[in-house]
Amino acid sequence: MQELLDNLKELYALNGITLRNPSLAWAEVTPERLVGLLTQLRDAHGFTHLVLMTCVDWLEDGRFQVTYLLHNYTTRQDLGLHVYVGRTASELPSIHTLWEQGRVYQQELHEMFGIYFPGSPGLGEPMILESWDGPPPMRRDFDTRVYSEETYSHRQRTHHEPEQHMKDRLYPED
């Protein structure tokens, strides 16, 4: 794994290489070199399985970390690639041509974080949040409690002390 990363480091300007264990490593790549690196890993190095694609919101740094996790079925190794993009007008290249399920992941990330993937089919269609008009809800600055308090009215409820209430109902004369 270390050898592979050393070879790719120069070519794709990899940063922040971390070996968590012998079969799992993380590395950072720039958005411009992402598709090239993914294609090379898939076609030349046996990382054929896209395990998942997800996004971590580092609100305090003002950026999203999009993770692409690849698995090699021959060597049984996992390689996670991190791509950082700004939190406003964030845009990343689409990988739907490399893996069919990339389209679904990108649709979800667009809906939940507001990241734009130009060219990804069905990107603007709602996936989970039909008729949602709020901000992308998985962003860390979206507060679910505040949103519900602002959007939905409180149900009108009256509270009775059980003992007094039953007394009033059953024996109103007393």
Next chain:
Amino acid sequence: MENLYPPIVDGKSVYDLDSQKYLKMWQGPQHPGVTGNMSLELDISGDQVVKCKAHVGYLHRGFEKLMERRRYINCFPIVCRICVPEPDTNEYLFAAAMEDLLGLDIPERAKWLRTLNLELSRLASFVMWLGGQSGAFGMGTVAQWCLAHRDYVLDLFEEWTGARIYHMYMTPGGVRGGLPEGWDAHAEKVLDGIYKLLDEIRHVMFNNAIFKQRAKGLGVITPDMFDRFGIVGPNVRGSGSTRDIRKDTPYLIYDQLDFEAVTEQGGDVYARAKVRWREVYQSIDLIRQILKNMPRKGPLHITLPNVLHLKVPAGETYVRAESTRGEYGYYMVSDGSEYPRKVTVRGPSYTHAMALLEHLAVGVNTADVAGLMVSLHTYPPEIER
């Protein structure tokens, strides 16, 4: 034969619904032929599907968002709810990801008990699936047998962990308790019953001429589709692959058990059903092996500091396990605080029920869509988390 498929303009198929040649039909969200709460938007011509679009979102509870605002141990009762028929994989993976970040190693006996728990939940899920698959092809009797036998497995869980569906048994650091007295005998009785049931299923389902005729050649998955669609688990093993995480990257004590990955040739619905039917035999065998060899004495849990104020070191990890549907994984990111920064659940249904089903359903008879969908073994909560 007349070309049923709509004309393609600018890379998109164009329908004229007014031509009365095509009909839009919704299968779901409330439909006996859909697994769980999702729906399929089918464009059909005659009896044939010309386009399928999967719609999810009926079951979105925002698990991943909820977990960002809860302490690690408070997340634990949430994760099992991501998959109702097989919640234990979620429990195990959440605990395993946490233990990996904390650098903990759990006692040997807890590993055996976790494996037993996982294998038993696989058994229950497979038995329920066999019922679902036969039900989707109109054999309701098998479905009722299977559900009854799954309930016997739930009885075992209840006796062991105190809960039938959500066991919350594999807590971070170990397991909650050992096996109660007399449990082995009860388990043996249930396993024996399922063993006999499998033979009946062979007669009624796999030797049934109608099932054979409908399931053979339906929804074929070819090896070139495995990685293109990210297909895992019994869905690839039905196409001749031997990929099985329990065998390839063993976790817990799977490396100490004697078993081989179950494979079938053909890649159609029939082959996938055969794989899962044989995997029930395998699960029964593995449970018997575990009960025979597991240590009966020893610690069940390591001592953790106050879990409500447990700070997990900054870092990120990914752990995986083989569920009944294939690779299930948890990606956990910690920023060093008491709350997880991000927990992403990688459910196998994410790819099977969306991109793959939309691809396989084209050209299928509308009556077979239900059988096809069940054969991929999908659970929608894994998609919308």
